[in-house]
Amino acid sequence: MTKTRNLYLIPYAAWMLLFVATPIVLIVYNSFFDVEGNFTLDNFQKFLTPVYLRMTFNSFWYALLITVFSLLVAYPTAYWLTRTKHKQLWLLLIIVPSWINLLLKTYAFIGLFGTYGFVNAIFEWVGIGTQQILFTDFSFVFVSVYIFIPFMILPIYNALEELNPSLIYAARDLGASPWKTFRRVVFPLTLGGVKAGCQAVFIPALSLFMITRLIAGNRVVTLGTAIEQHFLVTQDWGMGSAIAVLLIIVMAVIMMLTGNRGARNSIR
Amino acid sequence: MTDKTIIRFDNVTQRYDRDTVLDNVSFEIERGKFYTLLGPSGCGKTTILRLIAGFIEPSEGHIYFKGKVINDVPADKRQVNTVFQDYALFPHLNVFENVAFGLRIKKLKNAVVTEKVKEALRFVNLNGYEDREISEMSGGQRQRVAIARAIVNEPEILLLDEPLSALDLKLRTEMQYELRELQRRLGITFIFVTHDQEEALAMSDEIFVLNKGEIQQSGTPTDIYDEPINRFVADFIGESNIVPGRMISDFLAEFAGKSFECVDQGFSPNEPVEIMIRPEDLEITTQEQGNLLIKVDSQLFRGVHYEISGYDEAGNEWLVHSTKKAVVGESIGLRFDPEAIHVMRFGETEEEFDRRLEAYSDHEDEAVGGGQGGGSTR
Numbered sequence: 001m002t003k004t005r006n007l008y009l010i011p012y013a014a015w016m017l018l019f020v021a022t023p024i025v026l027i028v029y030n031s032f033f034d035v036e037g038n039f040t041l042d043n044f045q046k047f048l049t050p051v052y053l054r055m056t057f058n059s060f061w062y063a064l065l066i067t068v069f070s071l072l073v074a075y076p077t078a079y080w081l082t083r084t085k086h087k088q089l090w091l092l093l094i095i096v097p098s099w100i101n102l103l104l105k106t107y108a109f110i111g112l113f114g115t116y117g118f119v120n121a122i123f124e125w126v127g128i129g130t131q132q133i134l135f136t137d138f139s140f141v142f143v144s145v146y147i148f149i150p151f152m153i154l155p156i157y158n159a160l161e162e163l164n165p166s167l168i169y170a171a172r173d174l175g176a177s178p179w180k181t182f183r184r185v186v187f188p189l190t191l192g193g194v195k196a197g198c199q200a201v202f203i204p205a206l207s208l209f210m211i212t213r214l215i216a217g218n219r220v221v222t223l224g225t226a227i228e229q230h231f232l233v234t235q236d237w238g239m240g241s242a243i244a245v246l247l248i249i250v251m252a253v254i255m256m257l258t259g260n261r262g263a264r265n266s267i268r
Numbered sequence: 269m270t271d272k273t274i275i276r277f278d279n280v281t282q283r284y285d286r287d288t289v290l291d292n293v294s295f296e297i298e299r300g301k302f303y304t305l306l307g308p309s310g311c312g313k314t315t316i317l318r319l320i321a322g323f324i325e326p327s328e329g330h331i332y333f334k335g336k337v338i339n340d341v342p343a344d345k346r347q348v349n350t351v352f353q354d355y356a357l358f359p360h361l362n363v364f365e366n367v368a369f370g371l372r373i374k375k376l377k378n379a380v381v382t383e384k385v386k387e388a389l390r391f392v393n394l395n396g397y398e399d400r401e402i403s404e405m406s407g408g409q410r411q412r413v414a415i416a417r418a419i420v421n422e423p424e425i426l427l428l429d430e431p432l433s434a435l436d437l438k439l440r441t442e443m444q445y446e447l448r449e450l451q452r453r454l455g456i457t458f459i460f461v462t463h464d465q466e467e468a469l470a471m472s473d474e475i476f477v478l479n480k481g482e483i484q485q486s487g488t489p490t491d492i493y494d495e496p497i498n499r500f501v502a503d504f505i506g507e508s509n510i511v512p513g514r515m516i517s518d519f520l521a522e523f524a525g526k527s528f529e530c531v532d533q534g535f536s537p538n539e540p541v542e543i544m545i546r547p548e549d550l551e552i553t554t555q556e557q558g559n560l561l562i563k564v565d566s567q568l569f570r571g572v573h574y575e576i577s578g579y580d581e582a583g584n585e586w587l588v589h590s591t592k593k594a595v596v597g598e599s600i601g602l603r604f605d606p607e608a609i610h611v612m613r614f615g616e617t618e619e620e621f622d623r624r625l626e627a628y629s630d631h632e633d634e635a636v637g638g639g640q641g642g643g644s645t646r
Binding site for chain 1: 343352354356357358369370
């Protein structure tokens with residue numbers, strides 16, 4: 001019994017070892033060496049300089065913006081979804097785009113937002129004139145939100161679906177207006193879903209790099225961009241690894257802070 | 269309508285898509301009484317409750333609260349509170365905050381809230397449980413929290429949506445007493461929804477029997493039990509023997525191939541009718557003394573009584589509740605009084621039924637008419 005179970009575990013264990021554990025060990029190992037291959041703690045010290053702190057701040061700031069806007073769009077959408085007739089169909093329509101390659105979707109936006117793109121054509125037509133949309137903070141946040149939104153909608157949708165509808169009736173019955181019902185009953189009881197959604201958006205958003213280049217035109221430099229540059233351009237693997245290590249630690253901390261709370265809430 | 273009336277339904281119809289859940293229902297509910305809406309699932313009883321609570325708006329007709337139309341008054345603006353079937357307690361709040369919910373919405377001072385919540389919890393025998401989480405409470409305790417949460421708002425009407433259905437038998441019987449007692453102490457109107465006829469008979473001042481979106485009959489528990497208007501009510505409330513028959517003339521009914529003296533009148537001569545006799549009104553005697561002969565087919569011991577089933581010569585099945593034992597396969601006599609025979613006309617509405625009773629019973633007019641009409645006209 002236990003033998004066969006162990007047998008089934010082999011692919012999983014091998015995967016975890018090769019593609020999760022080993023890379024992390026390698027990254028940690030690399031982070032202690034400089035370009036010449038000497039052991040050093042300089043990489044971490046360098047991280048504390050204004051250049052990198054600014055990138056860190058940028059990463060967090062944009063990740064926060066992306067998370068907040070995703071939440072603002074996703075919550076009402078999820079709420080509306082639970083109330084529609086063809087839930088499964090609508091849900092599918094929201095999920096399907098997330099199956100399409102990220103790069104493809106990003107390129108699509110270059111087409112849409114470019115100087116001779118679709119959006120500017122409309123602007124031209126209504127008389128606003130051509131605007132610089134691509135390579136702005138707006139386009140960066142907009143495209144990121146577009147890409148992350150299914151990951152925010154799903155957990156919130158699930159939390160709303162699990163919510164016992166008679167709780168809403170009970171709140172109304174006890175004198176709560178629709179808004180108060182939302183604030184005191186619906187939102188607190190779906191907080192678990194909100195937290196899960198924020199995690200699923202905030203953490204990957206911290207290390208975005210491709211969108212920063214393609215849509216924000218490197219005007220937004222985040223830690224993700226920095227890692228990419230160090231590995232591919234400056235060849236300073238040590239520094240790139242050090243940033244990655246710190247990013248992993250931050251992610252773990254965020255997971256611990258939000259994850260545990262979310263879990264306890266949903267049990268209640 | 270009198271000023272005792274608190275809720276009035278005026279030709280209310282409720283449809284969901286094409287389904288008519290309530291069909292042109294009219295009734296009145298008086299202040300301070302214990303009402304029960306009784307019927308099988310899907311009969312529209314919960315719909316009536318939701319209409320009163322304000323969770324849904326009627327498709328047609330008007331609902332009056334103290335003489336004012338409240339069709340489009342939202343639930344949170346009505347002086348009505350509900351105890352839900354699944355209690356619907358807020359899982360993220362403890363017992364105290366659950367009960368305090370309505371008071372906090374009204375923005376009462378903390379001291380007042382504390383005092384009122386404690387009083388409400390004392391009322392349902394839950395003092396000392398303030399800081400418990402809902403998940404730590406048993407089914408019966410949750411039930412009480414739900415009641416406390418509703419009555420703390422001092423509603424004029426308390427709606428109870430099958431609140432006892434999730435409890436075990438013993439607790440359910442206990443809660444029946446407690447609810448009845450609670451209603452007397454509070455003096456407010458209770459509207460209780462159930463599919464359990466025993467519960468309805470035990471607790472109510474007035475029962476509305478519903479089927480397929482229509483009120484079949486309304487009246488006191490004894491009225492409904494003793495004078496069911498049709499086969500559905502007779503069958504649904506208590507156990508009954510219903511056999512086809514004929515009214516030969518006033519006070520003379522024919523069924524099972526024999527004619528019997530009875531107390532009903534107002535039928536056309538030889539009108540086909542249904543005869544209903546309660547199993548406990550049938551008495552086992554010798555073959556010679558019985559009005560009716562049956563061959564015993566089966567017998568069950570029910571604790572309080574034996575439930576004996578048998579067939580007469582005409583092939584009708586008779587159910588007898590008796591403390592006396594019978595022997596399966598033997599023929600026994602059944603004796604019953606003329607009063608035990610209840611004659612039901614086919615397709616008679618409650619109004620026609622009332623009118624017939626009133627027209628033919630001169631001095632009994634007040635007693636019978638008053639009981640029958642209590643829910644609808646008086």
